[in-house]
Amino acid sequence: AAPLLHGYFRSSCSWRVRIAFALKGIDYDQVPVNLIKDGGQQLTDQYKELNPMQQVPAVTIDGVTLSQSLAIIQYIEETRPGPALLPADPQKRAKVRMICDLIASGIQPLQNLYVLQKIGEDKVSWAQHFIIRGFVALESLLKETAGKYCVGDEISMADICLAPQVYNAERFKVDVDQFPTIKRLNQTLLALEAFSTSHPSCQPDTPADLRA
Ligand SMILES: O=C(O)/C=C\C(=O)CC(=O)CC(=O)O
Numbered sequence: 001a002a003p004l005l006h007g008y009f010r011s012s013c014s015w016r017v018r019i020a021f022a023l024k025g026i027d028y029d030q031v032p033v034n035l036i037k038d039g040g041q042q043l044t045d046q047y048k049e050l051n052p053m054q055q056v057p058a059v060t061i062d063g064v065t066l067s068q069s070l071a072i073i074q075y076i077e078e079t080r081p082g083p084a085l086l087p088a089d090p091q092k093r094a095k096v097r098m099i100c101d102l103i104a105s106g107i108q109p110l111q112n113l114y115v116l117q118k119i120g121e122d123k124v125s126w127a128q129h130f131i132i133r134g135f136v137a138l139e140s141l142l143k144e145t146a147g148k149y150c151v152g153d154e155i156s157m158a159d160i161c162l163a164p165q166v167y168n169a170e171r172f173k174v175d176v177d178q179f180p181t182i183k184r185l186n187q188t189l190l191a192l193e194a195f196s197t198s199h200p201s202c203q204p205d206t207p208a209d210l211r212a
Pocket residue numbers: 010011012013035036108111112113114168
């Protein structure tokens with residue numbers, strides 16, 4: 001059976017997994033989990049069986065169900081042929097993981113839906129604060145590591161994390177022009193088919209008013 005992605009069109013972590021599938025040329029099916037409708041379909045008992053953290057994405061693949069986007073992507077990397085998503089060189093590999101963790105641990109969770117719901121007011125300024133704080137650090141790292149892509153001239157898991165986080169930054173009205181390296185890399189990435197076909201604007205569950 002084809003892998004089954006339980007995700008949400010504009011969840012940045014779901015988009016990471018869609019990019020990885022697209023880069024590897026893997027066909028997959030999608031089950032939309034609407035994070036807003038009915039108070040959040042990720043909060044149902046049925047979904048909790050798939051991911052006890054009650055977050056998207058979850059992927060059923062090769063008879064197992066996995067959650068946590070980076071674990072899913074590394075499973076895809078370790079079991080599927082196609083372009084390598086991690087460089088062979090240990091230092092480059094460490095830099096890719098450093099950038100992934102900066103985004104996946106240091107930025108994205110702080111602007112995630114369940115955190116914003118918990119803080120109540122000032123959602124936008126809260127999210128902007130943590131995105132900008134992270135992007136200041138990321139910009140200085142990427143100035144050193146980037147070639148055509150985040151780390152050198154080969155696409156990697158770092159690029160898979162970057163474009164969805166820039167999409168979120170734009171949703172929260174962060175001025176990405178302040179970060180020229182991030183901006184340039186994002187433009188390069190969005191021009192790739194693996195990023196455009198997996199984009200939040202064209203998923204099965206994208207609402208009509210947000211379709212490109
Ligand atoms: O506003 C909504 O429609 C609900 C949630 C999201 O889009 C996804 C997130 O919570 C942020 C993220 O993926 O980083």
